[in-house]
Amino acid sequence: MSPLDPSAVSSPDRLTETGISIEDALKLYRYMRLTREVEKRAINLYRQGRLLGALYTAIGNEAVSVGSAMTLEDGDVAAPLHRGMGVQMVRGTKPAEVYATYMARSGTSAGGKDGSLHIGSTSRGVFSLISHLGAMLPPAVGAALASKITGRKSVAMAYLGDGATSIGDFHESLNFAAVRLLPFILIIENNQFAYSTPHEAQFSCQNLVDRAKGYGMPGELVDGTDAVAVYQVCQRAVARAREGKGPTLIEAVTMRLRGHSEADQADYVPQELMEAWSGKDPVDEFERRLAEAGWLPEATKAEYEASVAREIDAAVEDAENSPMPLPEETLRGVYAD
Numbered sequence: 001m002s003p004l005d006p007s008a009v010s011s012p013d014r015l016t017e018t019g020i021s022i023e024d025a026l027k028l029y030r031y032m033r034l035t036r037e038v039e040k041r042a043i044n045l046y047r048q049g050r051l052l053g054a055l056y057t058a059i060g061n062e063a064v065s066v067g068s069a070m071t072l073e074d075g076d077v078a079a080p081l082h083r084g085m086g087v088q089m090v091r092g093t094k095p096a097e098v099y100a101t102y103m104a105r106s107g108t109s110a111g112g113k114d115g116s117l118h119i120g121s122t123s124r125g126v127f128s129l130i131s132h133l134g135a136m137l138p139p140a141v142g143a144a145l146a147s148k149i150t151g152r153k154s155v156a157m158a159y160l161g162d163g164a165t166s167i168g169d170f171h172e173s174l175n176f177a178a179v180r181l182l183p184f185i186l187i188i189e190n191n192q193f194a195y196s197t198p199h200e201a202q203f204s205c206q207n208l209v210d211r212a213k214g215y216g217m218p219g220e221l222v223d224g225t226d227a228v229a230v231y232q233v234c235q236r237a238v239a240r241a242r243e244g245k246g247p248t249l250i251e252a253v254t255m256r257l258r259g260h261s262e263a264d265q266a267d268y269v270p271q272e273l274m275e276a277w278s279g280k281d282p283v284d285e286f287e288r289r290l291a292e293a294g295w296l297p298e299a300t301k302a303e304y305e306a307s308v309a310r311e312i313d314a315a316v317e318d319a320e321n322s323p324m325p326l327p328e329e330t331l332r333g334v335y336a337d
């Protein structure tokens with residue numbers, strides 16, 4: 001296991017001891033399982049050559065994206081990146097829109113110009129990802145500033161990986177958010193590798209969250225494989241933000257359980273490291289805890305899995321039946337009119 005293993009900041013293994021309600025726990029489960037299944041099907045479609053472009057999945061990051069996004073409300077803003085499928089699902093993005101985007105269809109946020117997770121919606125409060133790492137942070141801090149100026153009490157939650165913390169926007173955004181006491185939450189998804197760069201070649205502090213002190217804001221280190229722990233840490237951060245107490249930096253430690261993209265076999269990851277983290281698969285682990293608590297009977301689980309499979313079948317069909325963009329449509333939004 002990595003030296004960054006944060007088991008000291010996990011929630012108790014028994015769900016009944018965590019204080020989470022059955023309703024919230026089952027909601028976490030449903031979104032995590034949906035996220036995982038949407039991505040598993042995407043991998044199959046990619047291998048069959050039915051998707052266009054590269055495919056980046058978030059397998060191993062579901063507890064972070066779902067656990068955090070579930071603490072947001074209508075009117076809040078989320079700025080997820082390429083590991084943010086769980087955020088998209090929680091904020092109401094439909095699997096059909098995901099597949100249509102991957103298939104570069106017309107009518108999607110990217111309008112067929114790109115086949116990755118560039119999905120945004122003002123009504124759902126989701127910023128469409130900007131590929132340049134770190135570039136999402138200033139607009140997300142801007143949303144938090146707008147909230148403060150207008151007194152809306154909404155919160156902006158942004159995400160980035162361990163690698164992207166080396167970008168200047170990281171510093172500028174956190175400093176500004178701290179100085180102006182903005183309702184901003186930044187979640188570092190520390191999944192050990194930035195493409196092939198291991199964490200020890202990326203940063204030399206013990207934990208990335210230690211940097212919070214330098215900005216004068218609270219920092220929370222959390223087990224990013226534990227959905228309940230992430231949920232509860234984010235609930236505290238969101239409450240602080242809404243009360244006008246300013247930003248929080250959260251480091252959620254997990255492991256990218258696949259390559260950087262589906263074109264990458266992750267051969268550079270030591271086998272024993274991958275095996276150790278695979279035993280902490282966030283979705284499987286959560287199901288085990290739910291079953292142990294008696295909160296997820298086998299029949300209910302099977303029923304839910306079947307309904308997700310049906311939803312995904314219909315979504316793929318829907319996406320494949322949707323039109324490709326017209327040639328003139330592909331130029332729209334590229335140059336100023």
Ligand SMILES: Cc1ncc(C[n+]2csc(CCOP(=O)(O)OP(=O)(O)O)c2C)c(N)n1
Nearest residue numbers: 083131132133161162163164191193194195
């Ligand atoms: C400014 C910038 N540099 C490089 C890239 C290419 N790139 C895309 S994702 C990625 C790895 C990012 O690693 P990390 O931030 O740790 O996130 P992870 O993919 O591990 O979740 C790189 C190098 C980019 N998109 N933007």
